[in-house]
Amino acid sequence: MMAVNVPGDYGVYTEGLTKDFGLLRAVDNVSLRVERGEFFGFLGPNGAGKTTTILMLTGLLRPTSGRIQVAGFDLARQPLEVKARVGLMQEEPTLYHYLTGEEHLLFAARMHNLPHDVARTRADELLDVLDLKGARRILVSDYSAGMRRKISLAAALIHDPAVLFLDEPFSGIDVVSSRVIKDILHILTERQVTIFFSSHVLELVEKLCHRVAIINKGAILRTGSPDDLRKDAGLPAAASLEDVFLQVVGRREVGSGLSWLR
Secondary structure, eight states, X not given: OOOSSOOSSEEEEEEEEEEXXXXXXXXXXXXXXXXXXXXXXXXXXXXXXXXXXXXXXTTSSOOSEEEEEETTEETTTOHHHHHHHEEEEOSSOOOOTTSBHHXXXXXXXXHTTOOHHHHHHHHHHHHHHTTOGGGTTSBGGGSOHHHHHHHHHHHHHTTOOSEEEEESXXXXXXXXXXXXXHHHHHHHHHTTOEEEEEOSOHHHHHHHXXXXXXXXXXXXXXXXXXXXXXXXXXXXXXXXXXXXXXXHHOOOOOTTOOGGGO
16 A cells, blocks of 8 residues: 655654643644654653653554654554554563463564564574573563563564664663664664664663654754754763753752752
């Protein structure tokens, strides 16, 4: 099926994206343009609207208003085409705890209509590269937090998505597995997979992302490469992305608080 009224060759495109929960506006008129094959960072403090935005972009939450296109398809008019082409690793993975790791991956593959032999091969390879091969027949309920995050990532990858959404993917991941995941993500961007990456670990964002957007109180405050954001903030080239972030969203000083520590 052809995409409907595509405005450009974008991995992710939003126009006026808004989400209200009663009187609370969680996402406010967000417009994003993420190129196909781009590694895009999505930054903001807690409660800024990051997860709400990701849930809308992946079809898990209906927006109040606005337009969403993912992988060239309009989410409102072509939801199945979008969902077939996206992978999602959530900050709090939604897993089937009474399946084994292997069964979980094969179930995810089946939901995407992968042939059984392809699903089996990809599951074997993902379990091996993510160091879960020895736990393939263990129930997910018995996995550690880090193992659950890795099986969640594997399930998001098994159908070879065109756009991969990652919400805090490195939380609780050991150093060895972290390097493996970074290598996988590098290969994906070389293959023109779009990666939409949300993390509070700004050092990782700076190393991995081509561009970033900073959101606060539901609104996009800045978008650009780390170097562009430094220039816009009037900061030196040596300034960290954390310095930029704090200048953009504002920094809370301890001041006279916590007097008992002084």
